[in-house]
Amino acid sequence: MLNERNLKNLLYQEFARIGKSLSSPKRLEILDILSQGPKSVEALSKATTMSVANVSQHLQTLTNSRLVTFQKKGNYVIYELADVAISNFLTSLHNLSEKQFVQVQQIKEEFLNAHLGMDGITLSELKERLEKGEVVLLDVRPKEEYEKAHIPGAISIPIEELREKLSSLPTNYDVVAYCRGQYCLMSVEAVEILKNNGINAHRLENSVQDWHQFQDKSTGELK
Amino acid sequence: MLNERNLKNLLYQEFARIGKSLSSPKRLEILDILSQGPKSVEALSKATTMSVANVSQHLQTLTNSRLVTFQKKGNYVIYELADVAISNFLTSLHNLSEKQFVQVQQIKEEFLNAHLGMDGITLSELKERLEKGEVVLLDVRPKEEYEKAHIPGAISIPIEELREKLSSLPTNYDVVAYCRGQYCLMSVEAVEILKNNGINAHRLENSVQDWHQFQDKSTGELK
DNA sequence: CAATTATTCAATTAAATAGTTGAATAGATA
DNA sequence: TATCTATTCAACTATTTAATTGAATAATTG
Numbered sequence: 459m460l461n462e463r464n465l466k467n468l469l470y471q472e473f474a475r476i477g478k479s480l481s482s483p484k485r486l487e488i489l490d491i492l493s494q495g496p497k498s499v500e501a502l503s504k505a506t507t508m509s510v511a512n513v514s515q516h517l518q519t520l521t522n523s524r525l526v527t528f529q530k531k532g533n534y535v536i537y538e539l540a541d542v543a544i545s546n547f548l549t550s551l552h553n554l555s556e557k558q559f560v561q562v563q564q565i566k567e568e569f570l571n572a573h574l575g576m577d578g579i580t581l582s583e584l585k586e587r588l589e590k591g592e593v594v595l596l597d598v599r600p601k602e603e604y605e606k607a608h609i610p611g612a613i614s615i616p617i618e619e620l621r622e623k624l625s626s627l628p629t630n631y632d633v634v635a636y637c638r639g640q641y642c643l644m645s646v647e648a649v650e651i652l653k654n655n656g657i658n659a660h661r662l663e664n665s666v667q668d669w670h671q672f673q674d675k676s677t678g679e680l681k
Numbered sequence: 682m683l684n685e686r687n688l689k690n691l692l693y694q695e696f697a698r699i700g701k702s703l704s705s706p707k708r709l710e711i712l713d714i715l716s717q718g719p720k721s722v723e724a725l726s727k728a729t730t731m732s733v734a735n736v737s738q739h740l741q742t743l744t745n746s747r748l749v750t751f752q753k754k755g756n757y758v759i760y761e762l763a764d765v766a767i768s769n770f771l772t773s774l775h776n777l778s779e780k781q782f783v784q785v786q787q788i789k790e791e792f793l794n795a796h797l798g799m800d801g802i803t804l805s806e807l808k809e810r811l812e813k814g815e816v817v818l819l820d821v822r823p824k825e826e827y828e829k830a831h832i833p834g835a836i837s838i839p840i841e842e843l844r845e846k847l848s849s850l851p852t853n854y855d856v857v858a859y860c861r862g863q864y865c866l867m868s869v870e871a872v873e874i875l876k877n878n879g880i881n882a883h884r885l886e887n888s889v890q891d892w893h894q895f896q897d898k899s900t901g902e903l904k
Numbered sequence: 905c906a907a908t909t910a911t912t913c914a915a916t917t918a919a920a921t922a923g924t925t926g927a928a929t930a931g932a933t934a
Numbered sequence: 935t936a937t938c939t940a941t942t943c944a945a946c947t948a949t950t951t952a953a954t955t956g957a958a959t960a961a962t963t964g
Contacts (some may be wrong), residue, residue: 461795462792462795463730465788465791465792465795466710466792467706468784468788469785469788469789469792469864470706470707470709470710470713471706472778472782472784472785472788473703473706473709473774473775473778473785474703474704474705474706474709475778475782476703476774476777476778476781477700477702477703477704477705477709477774478704478921479700480696480697480699480700480703480704481697481700481701481703481704481921482697482700482921482922483690483693483694483696483697484693484922484923486693486696486697486700487689487693490693498940498941499940499941499942500939500940500941507686508923509923509924509925510940510941510942511923511924511925511926511941511942511943512922512923512924514940514941514942514943515922515923515942515943516922518942519921523781524781524782525781530930530931532931532932532940533930533931533932533938533939533940533941534931534939534940534941535940535941535942540781541777541780541781543776543777543780544777546773547773547774547777550769550770550773551696551699551700551770552696553766554699554764554766554767554770555695555696555698555699557764557766558699558746558747558748558763558764559695559698559747561695562692562695562696565688565691565692565695566692568688569685569688569689569692572684572685572688641692701951704951705951705952707952707953721910721911722910722911722912723909723910723911731953732953732954732955733910733911733912734911734912734913734953734954734955734956735952735953735954737910737911737912737913738912738913738952738953739952741912742951753960753961755910755961755962756908756909756910756911756960756961756962757909757910757911757961758910758911758912
């Protein structure tokens with residue numbers, strides 16, 4: 459019988475398929491890593507310090523809830539997020555989580571402190587230094603995201619390619635790296651790589667969206 | 682020991698607290714109902730056809746993950762969403778889910794078919810008829826959401842108050858009801874109430890955001 | 905103050921889930 | 935063809951979870 463109650467049950471069951479996928483910390487970490495770009499099972503296993511079999515199992519539940527897709531490349535199976543929308547959704551989960559739990563904020567700060575010398579930079583500092591031509595702004599997200607939208611003046615070097623392309627960066631400028639926002643760790647990694655190679659680097663913890671809001675606000679004030 | 686791995690584990694555990702809350706169809710339904718406004722345990726129990734004890738238990742997990750808050754009102758305990766951001770987050774979950782699963786779309790359509798005579802109206806039809814002054818546009822979301830943003834020309838009557846305020850509506854105009862978008866059922870209920878009271882009503886399945894996008898696109902075309 | 909009402913608590917059961925282990929596949933290489 | 939490698943499968947254990955039941959609270963009403 460397909461009455462209203464049953465229809466609702468069906469609908470919420472479908473919604474919950476995604477929720478179930480997001481209910482395991484390990485799966486959330488896998489999704490986060492995949493939001494940096496496609497990865498093999500083995501690579502995910504290393505990055506998360508989980509057994510290969512376990513990662514494989516998690517990837518199957520993620521495949522079932524259509525959050526990831528895969529394709530075989532020779533011996534390897536390469537997984538990736540099924541849609542860019544998923545990356546945005548994860549970001550909003552992070553933000554919501556921070557809003558509800560003070561400890562999330564604290565953990566993040568401890569994490570940044572652990573990465574010594576992770577100097578941040580604010581949006582207004584960035585704007586000022588960009589206008590003076592003092593800094594190079596580096597977008598380390600996957601190319602597609604950069605192409606969709608980026609902070610004006612930014613150049614794109616996805617984190618995966620940063621090590622190879624270091625030479626294309628000027629050494630006499632400071633570099634400011636950014637990615638998707640506070641809980642996006644690609645910019646943290648980027649700053650570390652840059653510093654290890656003698657380039658003075660800062661992390662911008664804001665996202666493209668934050669930048670737009672900042673612009674709207676400051677032009678709004680001028681009126 | 683608080684090394685990088687442990688920090689990551691902690692962080693993803695926190696994120697997963699919210700995910701866990703979203704992993705049960707029943708809890709998602711409770712959240713959806715609460716996004717229409719504050720409700721007592723009993724009211725939620727009736728609306729979901731779950732036992733009171735069961736609803737109470739779910740509400741406790743939701744309280745623990747900070748998605749809902751409550752306050753005692755005499756004999757009753759009134760629960761509500763902890764933040765407006767949660768309502769938006771749920772909407773994006775619905776949209777993501779529809780994107781990933783064709784069946785979600787199908788279930789929705791069966792649901793609308795089950796509500797006989799649920800005539801929809803498109804954004805461009807609405808615009809035309811609004812300009813001609815043929816229709817009254819009715820926003821049935823909670824007052825706060827209307828105040829934050831609404832489709833220009835819309836009047837606000839939250840679904841909870843619709844029955845009492847029916848008399849304030851003109852009977853010689855068609856009414857178009859809208860709420861948060863496709864999976865928001867308040868507008869469905871509104872159209873039913875209106876029709877039952879001899880008012881010719883249509884449902885707009887778009888959200889305020891959809892309307893903005895529609896405006897941007899149509900003004901864009903004029904350039 | 906006894907009865908009523910709304911909610912929560914505590915204990916139980918059945919089902920679902922996460923992680924481990926070792927074997928099975930399937931593609932690549934030698 | 936034999937061997938190696940990346941991944942998946944299947945079986946199992948330990949936990950966690952959802953829902954039910956009946957009792958316990960706590961505010962309200964007569």
